[in-house]
């Protein structure tokens with residue numbers, strides 16, 4: 001297929017999932033607006049319709065709560081019963097009466113806004129939109145730093161695996177097993193009507209997810225209550241590395257829009273950035289030579305949990321704190337690439353690795369984009385190119401799938417998936433010829449299937 005044909009297919013996916021101002025990740029399976037999905041989808045739109053890219057972000061921020069939190073789902077009064085938990089389970093409304101979920105998502109919006117502003121063809125439109133979004137994004141970051149780091153440790157916490165984006169990662173195995181299920185209210189799973197059950201979280205994990213939703217609902221998503229009482233209280237790698245990068249990108253945006261106009265915000269950002277940088281060091285696990293989440297839940301003594309996931313490599317996004325660690329991570333990536341397509345979401349040599357099951361092994365294009373971005377900005381071009389080549393080859397052979405099997409490249413989860421199509425358009429399509437020329441063997445292996 002030519003690059004133009006692939007681009008058209010990707011645009012068709014976005015246009016088909018467009019509900020008029022916001023894009024659902026995949027019809028039926030995820031029939032509402034998801035936070036980090038939409039941010040990354042905006043990058044895809046930016047390649048052919050900049051106004052639509054900005055609109056995706058504006059619609060997402062219409063779901064923002066008064067306390068600054070931007071929910072991980074905005075329901076937009078959609079009437080559908082193909083997803084659980086829907087509004088009746090969350091019972092969370094923002095002050096404008098919009099139904100939302102009660103947790104957030106990795107804060108990638110500021111990074112996206114920087115990219116859109118920097119690369120805009122329509123500079124006037126970009127400045128106008130960035131001006132109007134800036135205060136909202138700043139309030140979201142402030143919520144993270146104030147409400148999710150109430151003791152000023154420099155690391156923010158999450159109370160639900162869905163907030164980290166890595167729902168059923170092995171990292172949460174022990175923590176999820178400890179979530180009390182005695183008061184679990186009945187619910188009906190919908191996801192496995194659309195995707196084979198062995199590609200989704202297992203039933204025990206789902207019960208724990210729902211129990212955590214119910215805990216949040218019962219305290220009205222009170223951050224202070226949850227900080228004291230939630231059995232799931234983690235400083236996650238995905239969230240913290242992305243926030244660290246996003247703070248810098250937001251600072252860049254503020255400086256572009258007007259140093260004087262945003263002097264208070266600039267001062268705040270200049271305070272958060274070094275504090276987070278110093279604290280991220282704590283996520284490094286010396287024994288495993290990788291970055292791992294820390295549990296702040298009672299009884300954990302701020303211990304690392306889990307093993308090495310693809311989120312460890314997001315350390316490159318804000319910049320790894322020393323060369324030795326960077327080299328250890330690069331060696332791991334190289335080691336994984338000898339036997340697997342990059343980047344498995346979980347260590348393929350770990351006993352809990354599962355090539356099919358969501359965040360326990362499969363490759364996710366959006367993680368690869370963010371790892372790539374970090375590798376490139378940190379000067380590790382070759383490693384970045386290889387994982388870009390694998391991602392492009394996966395899409396060419398398997399279509400724009402939700403995730404892919406790192407052992408054999410099979411597409412998994414939902415097909416015609418919005419953020420995967422967006423990553424093709426924004427990231428991989430412009431590099432396709434370079435990738436094929438440099439990594440023909442990875443390509444041929446997959447296209448021969």
Ligand code: DGY
Pocket residue numbers: 072162167191
């Ligand atoms: C799901 O429902 O699987 C989502 O990841 C939750 O955000």
